[in-house]
Amino acid sequence: MLALSEPAIRASFVNCTQGEAKRLAVPNDLDLRPWADLDFLGWRDPAATQRAYLVAETDGGLVGVALRVAVQQTGRARRSMCSLCLTxxxxxxxxxxxxxxxGAGGRQGNSVGAYICSDLGCSLYLRGKKDAGRRIDETITLDEKVERTTGHLAAFLRRVTE
Structure with a gap:
């Protein structure tokens, strides 16, 4: 992924108003991000833990989406899988x-959801740059894993924008 600027990130959001995009918390460490290892930029809002943001390059340009993080139930030991990277x-x-x-669907209150790595670090988990504890043994190459993940992400973004 190419390095993104704050104005480009703010202009990419498709599911919030311009005012909301102007006020959202953009990471202040954009120059330190490992852009060569990222398939998309994702982050959690440090001031509002139930908010997250994702920006991806698509055929139509940058697409950013504001996400709501569901409250997690605690006290149960469980293992879950990310629907994007399968970690x-x-x-x-x-x-x-x-x-x-x-658009109109969002104004009517419609939303779409997916189970995603809580820290939105899918790209780094795929490349072994972050340890999730356990990866599924697969015989496909890293390029194929990246292609699968970006395909899952593209499908999610299509559901948001259609």
């Missing part, structure tokens, strides 16, 4: 994240 995590390593649909 398994224990505990609260995967969260249900929902995005208000873009």
């Amino acid at each position: 398994t995590h224990t505990g609260d390593g995967v969260a249900l994240m929902s995005a208000r649909k873009a």
Whole structure:
């Protein structure tokens, strides 16, 4: 992924108003991000833990979506799998994240959701740059894993924008 600027990130959001995009918390460490290892930029809002954001390059340009993180039930030991990168995590390593649909659907209150790595670090888990504890043994190459993950992400973004 190419390095993104704050104005480009703010302009990419499709499921919130311009005012909301102007006020959202953009990471202040954009120059330190490992852009060459990222398939998309994802982050949690440090001031509002139930908010997360995702920005991806698509054929139509940058697409950013604001996400709501579902409250997790605690006290149960469980293992969950991210629907984008297929990394398994224990505990609260995967969260249900929902995005208000873009346009008229979103104004009517419609949303779509997916189980995604809680820290939105899918790209780094795929490349072994972050340890999730356990990866499924697969015989496909890293390029094929990246292609699968970006395909899952593209499908999720299509559901948000259609």
